[in-house]
Amino acid sequence: MSIVLYQLNVSLIADAVFQSISIEGMFFSLTDDGDESLHDHEEGNGSKENFREQDIYLPIANVARIMKNAVPQTGKIAKDAKECVQECVSEFISFITSEASERCHQEKRKTINGEDILFAMSTLGFDMYVEPLKLYLQKFREAMKGEKGIGGVSVTEGLGEELTDESFANQLPAGIITADGQQQNVMVYTTSYQQIPGVQQIQFS
Amino acid sequence: MSGNKVEDNVDHASNSKGISLPMTRVKLIMKSSPEVSSINQEALLLTTKATELFVQYLALSSFLNGSGKDKNTLSYSDLANTAEETETFQFLTDILPRKILVRDYLKSLEENPVEEADN
Numbered sequence: 001m002s003i004v005l006y007q008l009n010v011s012l013i014a015d016a017v018f019q020s021i022s023i024e025g026m027f028f029s030l031t032d033d034g035d036e037s038l039h040d041h042e043e044g045n046g047s048k049e050n051f052r053e054q055d056i057y058l059p060i061a062n063v064a065r066i067m068k069n070a071v072p073q074t075g076k077i078a079k080d081a082k083e084c085v086q087e088c089v090s091e092f093i094s095f096i097t098s099e100a101s102e103r104c105h106q107e108k109r110k111t112i113n114g115e116d117i118l119f120a121m122s123t124l125g126f127d128m129y130v131e132p133l134k135l136y137l138q139k140f141r142e143a144m145k146g147e148k149g150i151g152g153v154s155v156t157e158g159l160g161e162e163l164t165d166e167s168f169a170n171q172l173p174a175g176i177i178t179a180d181g182q183q184q185n186v187m188v189y190t191t192s193y194q195q196i197p198g199v200q201q202i203q204f205s
Numbered sequence: 206m207s208g209n210k211v212e213d214n215v216d217h218a219s220n221s222k223g224i225s226l227p228m229t230r231v232k233l234i235m236k237s238s239p240e241v242s243s244i245n246q247e248a249l250l251l252t253t254k255a256t257e258l259f260v261q262y263l264a265l266s267s268f269l270n271g272s273g274k275d276k277n278t279l280s281y282s283d284l285a286n287t288a289e290e291t292e293t294f295q296f297l298t299d300i301l302p303r304k305i306l307v308r309d310y311l312k313s314l315e316e317n318p319v320e321e322a323d324n
Contacts, residue, residue: 056230056233056234056237057234058226058227058230058231058234058256059227059230062225062226062227063226063260065225066225066226066257066260066261066264067260067261067264067279069261070260070261070262070264070265070268071264071265071268071279072268074277075268075277075278075279076275076277076278076279077264077278077279078278078279078280078281080280080281081267081279081280081281081283081284084281084284084300084301085260085263085264085284087300088263088284088297088300088301089256089259089260090234091296091297091300092256092259092296092297093231093234093235093252093256094234094235094237094238095296096252096255097234097235097238097241097252098238100248101238101240101241105240110242110243111242111243111244111245112235112241112243112244112245112248113245113247113248114245114247114248114250114251116248117247117248117251117252117255118251121255124293124296125292125293126255126259126293129255129258129259132258133251133254133255133258136251136254137247137250137251140250
């Protein structure tokens with residue numbers, strides 16, 4: 001049986017058969033300076049916030065589904081990879097949010113808006129998302145006005161070869177708000193974003 | 206019919222606009238950042254969509270970067286390696302430490318001994 005360690009500078013944690021909760025227990029008993037925990041990458045060791053952003057995650061099922069659609073169809077994803085991406089996601093959200101928040105404060109505003117987010121993305125190295133996101137936002141606004149019947153958009157144009165378009169292209173759920181104000185949700189299957197003339201409603205019971 | 210609350214609108218958006226992540230949860234994570242008071246609907250929408258793109262990007266990059274025994278499986282080490290090697294993902298290196306085996310670590314200690322006080 002081999003023991004796998006997480007190397008954090010010079011601190012070691014024993015893992016393998018010891019799962020989540022007992023990891024930290026093992027950690028403290030093995031090292032001299034037991035201040036750093038797996039999740040602690042902030043400066044203040046003494047400060048304990050009730051709700052650290054690292055502790056809130058998006059549901060793993062959703063995350064796993066997106067991952068699965070992103071890799072080639074025959075590819076597999078290890079369980080610990082899914083869990084770890086789940087944590088990375090929270091980190092990413094916080095990362096973007098802090099940057100956006102800072103800009104917001106600098107401009108003496110209280111509410112973070114779309115521009116702040118886009119600016120943060122650009123600053124933090126995700127500028128390749130900016131154009132597709134702007135496009136997405138535009139389509140969203142148009143769809144919300146109820147003028148166009150088909151929502152969803154393929155945002156792969158600006159992203160190079162790093163993303164497949166399968167996750168966007170296969171399925172475009174569309175909310176259609178009809179003239180009398182009622183809403184119908186239909187599924188529109190298409191291979192790329194385009195207006196399909198003559199197709200107003202497809203009902204799947 | 207949707208109510209007037211922002212959450213209702215964004216949840217509707219979540220269902221019908223090609224987003225597969227729960228916006229209310231995204232909002233919770235955003236609000237847990239210090240000094241964030243309020244977030245408008247567009248910002249929430251953009252963040253949620255961007256998060257989706259991020260997951261795809263990270264997953265696919267790491268998968269293609271795979272150097273382990275099983276190239277057809279995305280593993281934790283693929284992710285850790287990608288984070289180290291890709292500038293955009295550097296912010297993840299703290300939460301994606303590379304794993305090593307005890308015996309390898311001990312071996313590296315022998316080769317590069319840490320200075321002891323009694324030596």
